[in-house]
Amino acid sequence: MEFTTFMQQMINGFSLGSMYALVAIGYTMVYGVLRLINFAHGDVLMVGAFLGFFGIAVLELPFFAAVILAIAGSALLGVMIDRIAYKPLREAPRISLLITAIGVSFFLENIFNVVFGGVPRAFPVPDFAEQIISVSGLMFSVASIMVPVVTLILLGIILLVLFKTKYGMAIRALAFDAQTVNLMGIDANRIFAVVFAIGSALAAVGGVFWALNYPTVEPMMGVLIGLKAFAAAVVGGIGSVAGAVLGGLIIGFTEVVVIAFWPDLGGYKDAFAFVFLILVLLFKPTGILGYDFEKARF
Template sequence: MDISLFLQQVVNGMSLGGMYALIAIGYTMVYGVLRLINFAHADVMMVGAFATLFLFSSVGLPFWVAIFLTLLLCGLSGMLIDRIAYRPLRHASKISILITAIGVSFFLENTFNVLFGGSTRYFEAPEFFNQTRDIGGVVITQVALIMPVITILLLLALLWLLYRTRYGMAIRAVAFDVNTVRLMGVDANRIISLVFALGSSLAALGGVFYAISYPTIDPLMGVLIGLKAFAAAVLGGIGSVTGAVLGGFILGFTEVVAVALFPELGGYKDAFAFLFLILVLLFRPVGIMGDERLERSRF
């Protein structure tokens, strides 16, 4: 493999990793606050892709307006899921909440299967995203350039929110000890709803960019992608926002570059991510940025 092709695959890997990272952030934030693996999270990504396609292709809204409305819709959907499915079970056993999360996932998948059919749909996006640039002999698409940049900018914005605002302080306090926060007069449920809204909006954005890069969508598209994003969150250190982004980039890079270096193993590309995760966790079970001494300290 020549150097230009290798660099091109690196950029593609970073683009895919950025998409994984956006979804992994939602997993890690919800776990940090509720110690809950929200299995419906990846299906919110699917909702984002379908909502954008509907608003852009069927309603005729400008693409950026469609994305903005999708983020609002999915943010509200995340809050609604928390309000209906999870809030009544705040004091229930963890297994009850886990089963509920799986049930919400099945509900979203089957609802969209009924509304849009189970067949694969072509995701129509503006030609701008498919335009290519030649940078030093490396030919890459606009979306491959945009995705990592947007991910890093959103990470910085999220870290600013968490460490420089009152809402961020409240989120970190709820993650540390929700009962003490309630005694201090803070509405913990409102803070948890904010976390669901942020995570769901980021997942929707990840779904939109995934659909742009691989322009087909279906109601089950979130299943495998969600597993990989969850693996990225665990790899980076679940409960750490920065770790989730780092894990996403590592996973995306590994998946793309490994197939580029060993094309005969292309049929096993989905296994590379989980094999890499197993190897890392064998030597560092808490993940790259996890710390057993800081188990209760999140984000």
């Protein structure tokens, strides 16, 4: 393979991995606080993509205004899911929360399938996102470059919030010992709502960027993306925000490399992500940057 082609594939992998990373951060934050695998998270991404589509195609909003609409709507949805579906089960066995998360996922998919139909809809990509940039023979669109840049910025903001603000301190304390946090007078339910709002907002950004790079939206789009983002969170070390980003990049690079080096195996690219997950867990069950949950969080 020529060096130019190799670098082109690396850029593609970096962009794809960044989208997985945005979704994986939401998985890892919810798990870090609630010990819950929120399987509805991928469908929140789908809702964010549809809100972006609705903002641009129906309300005729500017692109960035539509993104704000998607973020706000998805954050509100995340808080509602927590309050309606998860809050009543705080003291229930973990399996009850897991089954509820799967139920919420099916509910969102079927509601959107009934309302919008199962036929994919073309996402209106703004002109600036389709512009092609050429550097030393490498070709990439503005949309593909926006994804990793925004991901790194949001990662920095999340880490700043977690380690430099009172809400971040409360999130980390709640993740470590919820009972003690309640005894100290902190409203645990408010902190849970903040975590779900942040995770859902990141999923919305991931959904809009996915629709920009693969310009269609449909009710089932979040299923496979959500599973891969979950795999990314586990590979990086679920419970670690930086690990979620690392895992997302690894899964993204894995998919792109498989297609680039072994085109005949392109149909199995989704399976390779989970094969890589199994290999990582065999040698490091906590993931690459996983924490000992008895000692640390995030």
